[in-house]
Amino acid sequence: MNTVPRIERLASVLVDYSTEVQPGQLVLIESSPLAAPLVLAVARRVIEAGAHPQTRLAVDGLTETLLAHGTDAQLQWVNPARVEDYERADVRMVFEAEFNTRTLSSIDPERLALAGRAREQLRDRYLERAAAGELRWVITLFPTYSAAQDAEMSLAQYEEFVYGAGRLDEDDPVGEWSRFGDGLTRLAEWLDAKSEVRVVSDGTDLTVGVEGRTWIPCGGKENFPDGEVFTGPVETSLEGEIHFSFPASFQGRMVEDIRLRFEGGEVVEAHAARGQDFLDAMLAMDDGARRAGEFAFGMNEAIQEFTRSTLFDEKIGGTVHLALGKAYPESGGQNRSALHWDLVCDLRSGSEVFVDGELVYRDGRFLPGIY
Amino acid sequence: MTDPRIERLGDLVVNYSLELSEGQVVRIDGLEIAAPLALATYRAALAVGAHPYTNLSIDGLLELLLESGSEEQLAYISPVHVSEMETIDALVTIWSEANTRSLTRVDPGKHSRYIAAHRPLSNRRWERIASGEMRWCGTLHPTFAHAQDADMSLEEYESFVFAACHTDVENPAAHWSEVAQGLGARAEELGSVRALRIVGPDTDLRLGVEGRTWLAADGKFNMPDGEVFTSPREGETEGEIRYTFPAIFQGREVEDIRLRFEEGRVVLAEAVRGQDYLRSLLDMDDGARVLGEVAFGLNYEIDRFTRNILFDEKIGGTMHLALGAAFAQAGGENSSGLHWDMICDLREEGEVYADGELVWKAGEFLSEPVVHA
Numbered sequence: 001m002n003t004v005p006r007i008e009r010l011a012s013v014l015v016d017y018s019t020e021v022q023p024g025q026l027v028l029i030e031s032s033p034l035a036a037p038l039v040l041a042v043a044r045r046v047i048e049a050g051a052h053p054q055t056r057l058a059v060d061g062l063t064e065t066l067l068a069h070g071t072d073a074q075l076q077w078v079n080p081a082r083v084e085d086y087e088r089a090d091v092r093m094v095f096e097a098e099f100n101t102r103t104l105s106s107i108d109p110e111r112l113a114l115a116g117r118a119r120e121q122l123r124d125r126y127l128e129r130a131a132a133g134e135l136r137w138v139i140t141l142f143p144t145y146s147a148a149q150d151a152e153m154s155l156a157q158y159e160e161f162v163y164g165a166g167r168l169d170e171d172d173p174v175g176e177w178s179r180f181g182d183g184l185t186r187l188a189e190w191l192d193a194k195s196e197v198r199v200v201s202d203g204t205d206l207t208v209g210v211e212g213r214t215w216i217p218c219g220g221k222e223n224f225p226d227g228e229v230f231t232g233p234v235e236t237s238l239e240g241e242i243h244f245s246f247p248a249s250f251q252g253r254m255v256e257d258i259r260l261r262f263e264g265g266e267v268v269e270a271h272a273a274r275g276q277d278f279l280d281a282m283l284a285m286d287d288g289a290r291r292a293g294e295f296a297f298g299m300n301e302a303i304q305e306f307t308r309s310t311l312f313d314e315k316i317g318g319t320v321h322l323a324l325g326k327a328y329p330e331s332g333g334q335n336r337s338a339l340h341w342d343l344v345c346d347l348r349s350g351s352e353v354f355v356d357g358e359l360v361y362r363d364g365r366f367l368p369g370i371y
Numbered sequence: 372m373t374d375p376r377i378e379r380l381g382d383l384v385v386n387y388s389l390e391l392s393e394g395q396v397v398r399i400d401g402l403e404i405a406a407p408l409a410l411a412t413y414r415a416a417l418a419v420g421a422h423p424y425t426n427l428s429i430d431g432l433l434e435l436l437l438e439s440g441s442e443e444q445l446a447y448i449s450p451v452h453v454s455e456m457e458t459i460d461a462l463v464t465i466w467s468e469a470n471t472r473s474l475t476r477v478d479p480g481k482h483s484r485y486i487a488a489h490r491p492l493s494n495r496r497w498e499r500i501a502s503g504e505m506r507w508c509g510t511l512h513p514t515f516a517h518a519q520d521a522d523m524s525l526e527e528y529e530s531f532v533f534a535a536c537h538t539d540v541e542n543p544a545a546h547w548s549e550v551a552q553g554l555g556a557r558a559e560e561l562g563s564v565r566a567l568r569i570v571g572p573d574t575d576l577r578l579g580v581e582g583r584t585w586l587a588a589d590g591k592f593n594m595p596d597g598e599v600f601t602s603p604r605e606g607e608t609e610g611e612i613r614y615t616f617p618a619i620f621q622g623r624e625v626e627d628i629r630l631r632f633e634e635g636r637v638v639l640a641e642a643v644r645g646q647d648y649l650r651s652l653l654d655m656d657d658g659a660r661v662l663g664e665v666a667f668g669l670n671y672e673i674d675r676f677t678r679n680i681l682f683d684e685k686i687g688g689t690m691h692l693a694l695g696a697a698f699a700q701a702g703g704e705n706s707s708g709l710h711w712d713m714i715c716d717l718r719e720e721g722e723v724y725a726d727g728e729l730v731w732k733a734g735e736f737l738s739e740p741v742v743h744a
Binding site for chain 1: 394396398403406409410413414417418420422424425426427428429430431432435436439440441443444447449450451452454455458459
């Protein structure tokens with residue numbers, strides 16, 4: 001039995017494995033005061049590694065105040081200190097820890113989009129530095145009441161779920177993640193040689209072109225927990241329709257039962273049983289918002305439940321997800337947008353995936369011999 | 372329901388203290404325990420069209436660095452913080468602690484070295500404030516920790532804090548404008564004084580203030596406020612002083628300090644409790660043994676010692692003398708990583724002579740200053 005408290009094990013995985021913090025590095029920690037135990041545990045580990053922790057902690061109410069009462073100029077203001085953060089940091093860590101995941105529910109989606117577009121340059125810059133190998137980043141979640149509530153669990157149950165998905169109860173979590181990452185790397189290498197993926201399920205028959213694109217294995221380096229392989233699809237290639245049976249959460253908003261039709265890579269029809277206005281506003285954010293920036297297989301078998309948190313939901317073993325908007329440059333995707341919205345499609349029953357015409361995946365699993 | 376006294380304080384800091392205007396960037400510093408006031412300040416700044424952002428920390432981070440950091444880590448200054456100090460137009464510091472004694476047991480030497488290493492950053496801050504490029508205001512949000520230090524319940528302490536700031540009534544800015552006029556006149560009057568002599572129990576101290584500028588602390592840099600101060604001439608302080616109130620620095624209390632000055636420098640320092648800490652601070656750097664400030668506390672709504680310098684140094688009827696960094700805008704030249712205010716209660720027996728003339732007795736000036744309109 002591993003007797004080190006889970007939070008310290010998590011801190012050590014994030015610092016030593018995910019971001020491999022080196023002496024002298026500037027490590028930016030973004031979170032809220034609710035995650036204080038994790039912030040302190042990680043700061044301690046960062047100091048032990050000879051590096052320099054620096055925090056940016058948000059409190060509930062600030063973003064809401066800005067979005068509800070700010071002028072357009074204030075909404076679009078990009079804080080030079082944040083520009084400097086992303087220019088200077090060697091490592092960026094984000095610990096999601098919300099006081100209330102629905103704080104922004106009543107904010108006008110147009111204003112959310114306005115603020116989102118203004119901050120696009122910030123995200124682009126850190127992803128650019130990440131792709132160039134100048135900056136390491138990782139996003140994780142610290143269990144809070146609000147996240148447990150979204151998952152329809154008690155806090156104690158949710159903690160079990162979160163730490164279980166991170167394999168933090170194992171004797172050697174880093175070893176587990178390394179082995180898991182190796183398997184995903186082999187799968188990604190196999191997919192790299194392919195040109196086309198077709199997903200068929202109830203309400204879904206979508207063809208995605210991936211020729212010449214790079215599949216990225218995600219074994220706990222940039223997300224924690226992790227478990228997916230993704231690529232940036234050929235921008236004009238998507239054809240057909242897809243039905244997302246899970247609600248899609250974005251900036252505290254729930255959109256239910258989304259159906260999209262693609263033609264020539266672009267969304268030409270979008271329906272939602274609930275949240276249609278928000279869906280329309282997000283698709284209208286900019287030119288790139290109607291195209292897919294990411295297509296991925298969720299591969300973490302320790303995550304089986306939908307919990308209304310993208311970090312976990314997109315990795316549910318037996319799902320695929322497609323993100324509208326911004327592509328990750330390292331995948332070869334070129335789509336640009338202020339949006340990056342992951343939509344998760346459950347394939348665990350009555351589904352098939354064909355790669356270059358060959359059946360390779362059924363009911364949520366790759367066929368034996370493939371993975 | 373938000374406490375209207377907190378809303379008024381946020382508004383007072385933004386509109387009266389900082390006089391923030393549209394398009395200016397203001398950073399709000401503090402611990403997350405100050406969130407209600409940080410939010411009120413943020414809201415007020417947003418309302419004037421400024422760009423506020425918060426820089427909140429949590430209790431324990433600094434302790435961690437001071438306990439576990441290497442010398443290199445202690446001395447590290449983030450380039451982001453350097454850049455922020457160059458670009459922000461205003462800074463609000465909310466000095467609210469979750470536990471005022473968090474750092475009591477850290478190695479005082481390490482703490483001093485941390486402060487000394489961060490001097491370039493604080494120097495730059497004071498430089499930009501002095502040149503008028505940046506505004507700054509320090510204030511406080513009442514917490515259990517501060518109430519406990521003041522020997523009060525939180526509710527009593529809130530009443531004390533908001534009364535001292537005048538945010539327990541509507542339109543506190545009008546009150547502070549009036550206070551500013553009186554303090555301004557007093558500062559102008561003191562400007563012609565060459566030498567001060569402070570006499571009290573175990574105290575007979577002579578200071579040179581010729582050519583120095585007296586400044587009115589009228590709620591622009593601190594809220595609450597209420598003092599007139601200057602930086603005395605560096606080489607001229609002579610004599611002895613005894614501080615009857617405990618002197619507190621970085622959460623550590625030193626009791627019953629007696630100092631002897633010769634040619635401006637502390638040559639003898641004794642304390643009933645905390646003597647080692649006192650001496651380690653005096654040895655922080657070359658300027659730590661020299662006075663950087665002399666001041667009269669003139670906020671008579673602050674009538675008791677609460678173990679918090681923001682309030683204690685303004686207690687009506689006291690004087691305080693700070694060791695360390697002087698104020699450039701007062702004409703002071705002393706430079707140090709230290710600025711440690713120590714308060715001398717003159718309310719019972721104190722006397723102050725200006726160029727030989729008795730001007731202050733038992734905690735009050737003997738005459739009203741002439742207010743020049």
